[in-house]
Amino acid sequence: MSLTTRSEIPAARRIVVKIGSSSITGDREHQLGHLVSALASAHERGTEVVLVSSGAIATGLPLLNLDGRPDDLATSQAAAAVGQGRLMYRYESALDAFGIVTAQVLLTANDFEERGHRRHAQEAIDRLLDLRVLPIVNENDTVATHEIKFGDNDRLAALVAVLVRADALVLLSDVDALYDRPPERAGAQPIREVAFDDDLAGVEVAPVAVNGVGTGGAVTKLASARLAAEAGIPVLLTSAEQVGLALRGADVGTWFHAAEAAPDELTTTGALQTIEVFTHES
Numbered sequence: 001m002s003l004t005t006r007s008e009i010p011a012a013r014r015i016v017v018k019i020g021s022s023s024i025t026g027d028r029e030h031q032l033g034h035l036v037s038a039l040a041s042a043h044e045r046g047t048e049v050v051l052v053s054s055g056a057i058a059t060g061l062p063l064l065n066l067d068g069r070p071d072d073l074a075t076s077q078a079a080a081a082v083g084q085g086r087l088m089y090r091y092e093s094a095l096d097a098f099g100i101v102t103a104q105v106l107l108t109a110n111d112f113e114e115r116g117h118r119r120h121a122q123e124a125i126d127r128l129l130d131l132r133v134l135p136i137v138n139e140n141d142t143v144a145t146h147e148i149k150f151g152d153n154d155r156l157a158a159l160v161a162v163l164v165r166a167d168a169l170v171l172l173s174d175v176d177a178l179y180d181r182p183p184e185r186a187g188a189q190p191i192r193e194v195a196f197d198d199d200l201a202g203v204e205v206a207p208v209a210v211n212g213v214g215t216g217g218a219v220t221k222l223a224s225a226r227l228a229a230e231a232g233i234p235v236l237l238t239s240a241e242q243v244g245l246a247l248r249g250a251d252v253g254t255w256f257h258a259a260e261a262a263p264d265e266l267t268t269t270g271a272l273q274t275i276e277v278f279t280h281e282s
């Protein structure tokens with residue numbers, strides 16, 4: 001089922017929701033409960049929900065008495081290894097209150113490149129959803145062979161949406177929509193809809209934000225939205241605060257229309273090639 005407007009989100013069969021580190025850690029830690037209750041409502045309505053959540057490194061840092069994001073890979077990986085368990089514990093506790101079982105799914109970019117790995121990941125997630133489990137995906141940071149980049153999970157979310165043939169991808173950030181220029185700039189206007197063939201030429205996007213815990217900002221969100229849209233999956237970009245409204249189909253955020261072709265193995269491969277291009281360019 002291909003959604004044509006955000007108001008159809010409540011009727012989606014399957015959605016992927018992505019949340020970034022800064023929305024659920026530090027002084028926004030309380031937002032995790034709000035996110036979980038919105039996901040639980042969608043789940044209770046019968047929608048199959050997959051969450052892609054960052055936050056392993058940001059959760060691990062204070063437990064290791066580190067205050068900034070480390071600049072070496074091994075320390076980032078160590079922080080992720082410490083934080084991932086704690087992050088899942090927070091999700092498990094919150095989902096328990098709704099009687100929802102969750103599952104940790106850790107994937108690397110390589111898993112998407114190898115057909116066998118990709119198929120197994122897809123089958124396992126399909127099975128979890130059949131079993132009414134709410135899977136939570138993160139990058140398997142501890143074995144990532146590249147530097148863990150800001151915004152990696154924006155790409156991961158688009159790949160997961162393609163992998164599980166989601167009806168929509170909901171990207172949550174700290175900003176409520178895409179703006180025609182950086183939102184803090186005077187006169188910035190939200191863009192409500194983006195047609196599939198719109199190259200957003202007039203839109204001025206701030207460079208990737210480095211805020212200490214890891215968020216990709218508008219650049220990686222746009223790349224992710226384009227990747228999903230090319231594979232036939234529409235995308236709603238909005239703020240973590242508005243997740244409840246977004247999943248109820250309210251008129252919030254920016255809606256990226258998808259290409260008309262349904263996602264299939266061919267477009268998945270296309271999406272994977274696109275992701276490679278982003279990886280090499282960045």
Ligand code: GLU
Nearest residue numbers: 055056057151152153214
């Ligand atoms: N996988 C990283 C983490 O959980 C985050 C990557 C990102 O910021 O997108 O900390």
